[in-house]
Amino acid sequence: MQNKQEILEKLTGIQSSRKSYYTELTYLVEEMKKKNRQLAVINQLTQLSINASWPETSIYIASQLTQILPFARFVLTLTKGGHLSSYLASQEDGQWQCHTHTSVVPEFVEQPTHPLKGFLKDMLEAMFPDYHALSVPLHSQRNQAFGYLTLLQKAEQSADSDSQDAELFSLIASHVGVSVENILLFQDVSEKIKIEAQLVQSAKMAAIGEMAAGIAHELNSPLTAILGNSQLLLREMKATPTAPLMNDIYQCGVRCKKIIQNLLTFSRQEEYVFSTISIDEVVEDALGLIGYQLSVSGLTVTKHLTQPPLQFHGSRHQIEQIVINLLLNARDALAGRENPCIELRSFLLEDEAHAYVGLSVYDNGEGITGEQLPQIFQPFYSTKERTKGTGLGLSVSLGIAEAHGGKLMVESEENEYSQFTLLLPLLREEARNGEKTDTDRG
DSSP: OOHHHHHHHHHHHHHHHHHHHHHHHHHHHHHHHHHHHHHHHHHHHHTOOTTTTTTHHHHHHHHTTTSOOSEEEEEEEEETEEEEEEEEEETTTTTTEEEEEEOOTTTTTTBBBBBBBHHHHHHHHHTTOOOOOOOOOOOOSSEEEEEEEEEEOOOHHHHOOOOHHHHHHHHHHHHHHHHHHHHHHHHHHHHHHHHHHHHHHHHHHHHHHHHHOOOHHHHHHHHHEEEHHHHHHHHHTTTTTTTHHHHHHHHHHHHHHHHHHHHHHHHHHGGGGGEEHHHHHHHHHHHHHHHHHHHHHOOEEEEESSSSSOOEEHHHHHEEEEHHHHHOOOOOOOOEEEEEEEEEEEEEOOOSSOOOEEEEEOSSOOOOOTTTTTTTTTTTTTTOOOOTSOOOOOHHHHHHHHHTOOOOEEETTTTTEEEEEEEEEBHHHHHHHHHHHHHHHH
């Protein structure tokens, strides 16, 4: 009887149908899982951070794509004004790294026989001879290509990929294009806001400078009489008991005169010319202007300055403005704190490609929260009360630092400390000698 049942199953193909059904069902389940992974990745790619840098954006896209597409390196390329900026992301020792490459687009590119996509493919394959480049364009809402996504695949990865992967990559590019365009729009608006903030601050500083110049000139006349008369009286008093008192009057007058001279210098517009200066000079000038304000606030300022002084090429009073902003921010952060202190430290920072003059301003004040930290350099953003800050100081300071080819960075722990670090390109000895030679020739 059992043999008859087996014969019937073989003749009717029931067993064969079951196997085919389960095989097909398993395939459909795997395909659904694959589609779900793809949709999840596409959803993640639409959530690109609008204020992320381009290397961060490239790494984020690459880390998501690696879940659904085979590739060895990923490249985000943006086009602007005849230039290509490529951000190459790859994994090194399990960590994502990004390298930036810029190039100029030749004039013959974008002709029918030399499209930009082909130029990009040839350029990347020349940089990575063992890889095949698969590129898809990023289109704006006006259907204009403003960039490309590229997968660099090894030979075996290229053989494994199929037309479905290419279609999926094009679909991903259509979604990523919207997010990348939003980042570009955000950067454009941010740049305009930053320029407006700098104009507002420039107008404010010009008004303060004009007012300071007026006050300084008004004070100079009576101060000249005070200094002259006190000197005459000192000659007559000589060793009398009241001579030390008159000497104090004279010394205080000299100090006031120095402060007035600093105010006059600070108010001069021609001082925004670049020259060779040391960071120590800038620190001393800044303390000469606001050192008294800090001391009457009960603050101790400690200086640790390098010897010999480090020099850079820049605008003395623009950099002085940064130092003053940082010192006043430190003063405000220390209000009501026990044992308040401010530390100024200059140092040399070198890596393989650059050398910087560094100045750090440290305070043991209230610090900055983790939520506020990424926003403090944005124009009009302030952690202070409305009556105490405009939110322009750090934004303008960052702009000045970048205009000098430098950086302005911050480290902080809430209720612990804040440390702002200014880095400016070091003026090396040979550059200073060259500058002197040119001056001598002139």
